[in-house]
Amino acid sequence: MSRFKLPESVLVVIHTAALDVLLLERADFPGFWQSVTGSRAAADEPLGVTCAREVREETGLARPAADFDDWRYLNRYSIYPQWRRRYAPGVTHNVEHLFGLRVEARFAPRLAPREHRRWQWLNWRDAADVCFSWTNAQAIRLLAFRAARLGGDGRPA
Numbered sequence: 001m002s003r004f005k006l007p008e009s010v011l012v013v014i015h016t017a018a019l020d021v022l023l024l025e026r027a028d029f030p031g032f033w034q035s036v037t038g039s040r041a042a043a044d045e046p047l048g049v050t051c052a053r054e055v056r057e058e059t060g061l062a063r064p065a066a067d068f069d070d071w072r073y074l075n076r077y078s079i080y081p082q083w084r085r086r087y088a089p090g091v092t093h094n095v096e097h098l099f100g101l102r103v104e105a106r107f108a109p110r111l112a113p114r115e116h117r118r119w120q121w122l123n124w125r126d127a128a129d130v131c132f133s134w135t136n137a138q139a140i141r142l143l144a145f146r147a148a149r150l151g152g153d154g155r156p157a
Contacts, residue, residue: 004088005039007079010050011136012036012068012099013143014059020106021127021140024058024116032132033120035139037096051099059119060110061103069100071142075135098139100146 013035014022026032038054040047048065056062075096079087106121122130128140 005086007091007094009039009096011096012051012101013139014101019124020121021124025118027117033130034136047097071098073098
């Protein structure tokens, strides 16, 4: 297993049917709020498995891979310079796959203290406004668009 992270990740927007969104504050950068995110453990790890692993690690919520809604949308972005040391030399960009996870009600996550300091539930508009990452803010706005277009929870019928 390589000591470097793979430059391919998932971003999971955890939300209720009312479009309340769970955000986590990074432990290493106070004030940086985000959804659950994380890299594939291996190139052949299915993305749904990556989602389930990251959500369990970051919130304590155990859900099967099939529960994650693949929005079939991805972003390619420049990795922030302060995090490039985690990747192989010369890696400057990441590919991020967007997923949603609808939960029945707000819950109190069990945070991984090395990763996150605090959590909050916000309506989708406020959640999008406080995310430090443009891709995360865009994903939350996409959740609202999907819900309006597809109905209710943003999942296809």
